Amino acid sequence: MLSNPNPLNDLAFRVRRQTLFMVNRAKSSHVGTCFSMAELLAVLYGKELRVDPERPDWPERDRFILSKGHGAAALYAVLAEKGFFPKEWIQTFYQNGSRLAGHATHTNVPGVEISTGSLGHGLSVATGMALAAKRDGRGYRVFALLSDGECDEGSTWEPILFAPQHKLDNLVAIVDYNKIQSLGSVKEVMDLEPFADKWRAFGWAVSEIDGHDVEAIESTFARLPFEVDRPSCVIAHTVKGKGVTFMEDQLLWHYRTPQGEEFAAALKELEDA
Amino acid sequence: MRTAFIDSLFELAQQDRRIVLITGDLGFGVVTRFMNELPEQFVNAGVAEQNMTGLAAGMALSGKIVFTYSIANFPVIRPFEQIRNDVCYHNANVKVVAVGGGMAYGSLGASHHATEDMAVMRALPNMLVVAPNDPVEAGLATRAVAAHPGPCYLRLGRAGEAAVHGPDIEFELGKAIKVLEGEDLTLIVTGGLLQNALSAAEILSAQGVTARVLSMHTLKPLDTEAVLKAAAETQAIFTIEEHSVIGGLGGAVAETLMESETRPALFRRIGLNGQFSSVVGDQDYLRAHHGLDSAGMVATITSALRDSVRFTKKNDRHDLTVVG
Numbered sequence: 098m099l100s101n102p103n104p105l106n107d108l109a110f111r112v113r114r115q116t117l118f119m120v121n122r123a124k125s126s127h128v129g130t131c132f133s134m135a136e137l138l139a140v141l142y143g144k145e146l147r148v149d150p151e152r153p154d155w156p157e158r159d160r161f162i163l164s165k166g167h168g169a170a171a172l173y174a175v176l177a178e179k180g181f182f183p184k185e186w187i188q189t190f191y192q193n194g195s196r197l198a199g200h201a202t203h204t205n206v207p208g209v210e211i212s213t214g215s216l217g218h219g220l221s222v223a224t225g226m227a228l229a230a231k232r233d234g235r236g237y238r239v240f241a242l243l244s245d246g247e248c249d250e251g252s253t254w255e256p257i258l259f260a261p262q263h264k265l266d267n268l269v270a271i272v273d274y275n276k277i278q279s280l281g282s283v284k285e286v287m288d289l290e291p292f293a294d295k296w297r298a299f300g301w302a303v304s305e306i307d308g309h310d311v312e313a314i315e316s317t318f319a320r321l322p323f324e325v326d327r328p329s330c331v332i333a334h335t336v337k338g339k340g341v342t343f344m345e346d347q348l349l350w351h352y353r354t355p356q357g358e359e360f361a362a363a364l365k366e367l368e369d370a
Numbered sequence: 371m372r373t374a375f376i377d378s379l380f381e382l383a384q385q386d387r388r389i390v391l392i393t394g395d396l397g398f399g400v401v402t403r404f405m406n407e408l409p410e411q412f413v414n415a416g417v418a419e420q421n422m423t424g425l426a427a428g429m430a431l432s433g434k435i436v437f438t439y440s441i442a443n444f445p446v447i448r449p450f451e452q453i454r455n456d457v458c459y460h461n462a463n464v465k466v467v468a469v470g471g472g473m474a475y476g477s478l479g480a481s482h483h484a485t486e487d488m489a490v491m492r493a494l495p496n497m498l499v500v501a502p503n504d505p506v507e508a509g510l511a512t513r514a515v516a517a518h519p520g521p522c523y524l525r526l527g528r529a530g531e532a533a534v535h536g537p538d539i540e541f542e543l544g545k546a547i548k549v550l551e552g553e554d555l556t557l558i559v560t561g562g563l564l565q566n567a568l569s570a571a572e573i574l575s576a577q578g579v580t581a582r583v584l585s586m587h588t589l590k591p592l593d594t595e596a597v598l599k600a601a602a603e604t605q606a607i608f609t610i611e612e613h614s615v616i617g618g619l620g621g622a623v624a625e626t627l628m629e630s631e632t633r634p635a636l637f638r639r640i641g642l643n644g645q646f647s648s649v650v651g652d653q654d655y656l657r658a659h660h661g662l663d664s665a666g667m668v669a670t671i672t673s674a675l676r677d678s679v680r681f682t683k684k685n686d687r688h689d690l691t692v693v694g
Contacts (some may be wrong), residue, residue: 140515203460211431215455221421222456232410233433252452255421 109139115174123191129338129350131171133275153207164219165244166200181208217250227268246278261300266322275337310331374509394440408683423449425666427456472612489552490615499524499589503564504534510541527562546596552580606636615639635680
């Protein structure tokens with residue numbers, strides 16, 4: 098089917114489908130990491146974020162930072178779906194002369210708050226934005242979407258330590274916990290567990306959810322901030338490559354690009370779902 | 371320089387509430403008044419320079435003018451990628467301030483020697499590099515970088531250096547200050563060695579060699595006009611910096627000269643020769659050890675002049691012309 102009764106599920110479907118076309122055309126990687134966060138992006142841009150595609154620089158907008166910048170294709174897809182820039186642009190993704198780079202890039206791309214790509218940067222910048230908002234008495238919130246792999250970075254844990262000290266309850270960290278990082282499973286490479294307890298011990302209010310259940314994501318976001326005077330952390334349990342059976346939970350699809358029969362099969366599965 | 375910086379910043383911050391000072395848990399007795407009287411414009415990021423720099427970018431992208439502050443390499447090389455990606459790439463209005471440039475923290479050891487900082491900062495797009503030569507320049511440089519809408523690196527010395535300039539100098543980013551006129555050679559100086567260079571010029575003058583002395587407080591953008599003028603009007607150029615001779619002032623001036631038609635008969639970089647200091651000592655001791663005191667500069671300069679087949683003193687040339 099080409100539409101889903103729940104508009105947020107439908108947006109997630111469109112993000113996945115568009116992303117699949119983008120990485121296929123570009124022959125690029127990271128389709129698995131894009132698919133694992135499709136519902137998170139759909140609920141953020143379809144419902145939660147106070148943003149205006151007509152005014153991408155609106156001073157009171159909620160800020161969204163894709164700290165896991167390698168998921169750029171999905172971010173561009175959702176921004177195009179929401180009308181931040183023409184859908185034709187996304188056909189140029191990754192191509193010579195394009196403005197849409199393989200990692201999230203703000204230059205001349207309306208709606209991309211900051212450029213990322215090197216892991217362990219986004220949460221600090223988000224924290225600075227949240228602190229500035231608090232100091233200025235502004236009402237906007239700041240969301241940062243992290244990968245599980247980037248929680249290996251010491252620089253990710255510096256703002257995790259800092260934000261509760263400054264009572265930044267306008268800051269939301271979301272971890273796309275798809276359990277697979279660059280060279281293996283998170284458990285094998287650098288086990289994060291007990292992950293939620295770590296965030297709690299640092300002073301965050303934490304909620305663990307199924308990151309593919311749009312109703313759960315929606316109702317969780319509706320409770321933000323989870324606690325007054327504490328930053329909020331959403332640990333979203335997800336499946337890498339979600340939506341295409343042969344990609345799901347496979348390290349290979351951090352790298353492999355869907356071509357030929359694999360592309361056709363992936364598209365069919367997404368559209369038949 | 372440290373005092374001139376913090377006093378100027380405090381005054382600026384009182385007038386402009388957008389100014390924020392973030393320290394990496396350093397500045398005991400230095401940032402105290404700022405912290406107490408302007409708490410809404412002060413942040414202690416703790417001993418976490420990467421976060422300090424990311425925070426600064428986030429605050430700057432939210433309308434603040436942010437100064438990050440720590441000592442030596444800590445605010446510069448430790449969070450280098452945050453400076454590159456978060457600050458420079460976004461052209462965020464962040465000023466990275468390092469106190470203790472060069473070997474100001476001499477006896478503390480090489481971990482505390484900022485001797486490659488200018489080279490790496492100079493390579494970054496959008497980044498200005500400013501290394502004042504005395505407290506007067508430091509105060510004016512603080513105001514100038516605050517007024518510049520974009521990333522700047524302000525490399526300061528320590529506390530208590532004597533002023534070289536009078537209070538009423540004209541200071542402009544990217545414009546060298548001619549401190550002494552001379553016709554045989556030019557000393558281009560940055561980052562706190564101006565007094566030593568002037569003393570060296572005095573000794574040389576007694577030996578019959580007169581030196582122009584330029585305070586090159588801004589490394590980037592470099593005042594290429596002043597450099598090329600020096601190359602046209604004097605025969606030899608010596609760059610002087612408490613920094614590796616690779617990539618700093620010496621590198622910047624060499625690049626300018628080699629790409630121009632106007633080249634001096636003699637060019638030498640005086641600085642640190644790309645090695646970690648193998649002896650312990652305070653700043654004056656280490657400067658002398660590395661030939662950065664006035665006697666060391668004179669020794670390097672006179673030996674280079676003597677060995678040069680192309681350099682001739684202006685008076686001598688004049689004599690030759692008359693004779694010849």
